[in-house]
Amino acid sequence: PKLEAIVHFAALKAVGESVEIPLDYYYNNLVSSINLLRAMIDYNIPNMVFSSSATVYGLPDKLPVTEDSPTKKANSPYGNTKQIIEEIIFDTINVNSNFKAISLRYFNPIGAHKTALIGELPQGVPLNLVPYVTQTAIGIRDHLRIFGNDYNTPDGTGVRDYINVVDLSRAHVDAIKRLLDNKSKSNYEIFNLGTGKGLSVMEIVKSFEKATGQKIKYKIYPRRPGDIDIVYADTSYSNRELGWKSEIPLEETLLSAWNWEKNIRKKS
Numbered sequence: 001p002k003l004e005a006i007v008h009f010a011a012l013k014a015v016g017e018s019v020e021i022p023l024d025y026y027y028n029n030l031v032s033s034i035n036l037l038r039a040m041i042d043y044n045i046p047n048m049v050f051s052s053s054a055t056v057y058g059l060p061d062k063l064p065v066t067e068d069s070p071t072k073k074a075n076s077p078y079g080n081t082k083q084i085i086e087e088i089i090f091d092t093i094n095v096n097s098n099f100k101a102i103s104l105r106y107f108n109p110i111g112a113h114k115t116a117l118i119g120e121l122p123q124g125v126p127l128n129l130v131p132y133v134t135q136t137a138i139g140i141r142d143h144l145r146i147f148g149n150d151y152n153t154p155d156g157t158g159v160r161d162y163i164n165v166v167d168l169s170r171a172h173v174d175a176i177k178r179l180l181d182n183k184s185k186s187n188y189e190i191f192n193l194g195t196g197k198g199l200s201v202m203e204i205v206k207s208f209e210k211a212t213g214q215k216i217k218y219k220i221y222p223r224r225p226g227d228i229d230i231v232y233a234d235t236s237y238s239n240r241e242l243g244w245k246s247e248i249p250l251e252e253t254l255l256s257a258w259n260w261e262k263n264i265r266k267k268s
């Protein structure tokens with residue numbers, strides 16, 4: 001059977017690491033994308049769904065962030081690769097009139113599959129909030145480090161838009177269908193994937209405790225360089241055009257992250 005669409009997920013994605021080894025990030029993320037696009041042209045596979053990131057918006061001027069908000073200079077080589085790949089896809093589509101693509105800009109994906117069989121196992125010390133929380137709960141980390149409580153947010157801790165990873169994956173199916181059903185409004189489209197709701201670090205900690213019954217020890221640390229106060233998605237365009245909406249409640253998502261953590265640490 002003929003391949004009709006490609007979902008392009010593959011990339012290196014650790015922000016801090018990308019600062020340390022920029023050439024590895026540029027080489028891996030950009031060259032693989034170029035090779036994939038070339039192969040799609042050679043084999044006439046006309047549709048692509050691309051994993052992009054809300055990091056392309058940088059420090060937004062307006063909240064919530066809509067898809068037509070300007071992209072800002074990336075603050076890491078990782079973020080820069082996402083911006084450049086979006087541009088490479090756009091330029092490629094421009095000269096290949098039967099090609100279409102959708103970039104999905106992920107906000108903060110969290111959680112695991114509810115079976116606890118599929119999830120993310122970060123290497124080394126987790127950089128992202130929720131894996132650090134689950135590793136603290138299970139005793140791998142002594143306490144959660146909350147990076148800053150003097151942000152311009154209701155409780156002073158940073159605010160993000162946390163989207164369940166299963167909800168997120170569903171959007172890819174919707175995007176493929178949109179491409180195959182020729183529903184796209186233009187050959188290159190962008191959709192935000194978030195819940196539309198901003199939550200603070202403290203709210204995540206409290207919801208995790210409520211959902212799992214686990215107490216999280218935490219200490220306040222200085223701000224982490226590069227972090228911004230607050231960012232969350234305007235999801236109205238995704239809801240309306242893609243017909244996609246985040247559905248899984250936060251506590252269920254945090255419980256899935258906890259069940260995944262417990263499952264991978266189980267002694268066999």
Ligand code: UD1
Binds near residue numbers: 054108
């Ligand atoms: C990061 C990446 C982003 C990536 C996203 C999802 C940066 C600048 N951005 O976003 O490109 O798409 O992850 O993987 O790194 N926090 C703590 N303690 C911790 C960890 C995090 O307080 O141990 C706080 C942070 O300060 C922030 C929030 O929790 O306010 C979320 O942090 P994190 O999960 O790392 O995601 P982002 O930095 O938003």
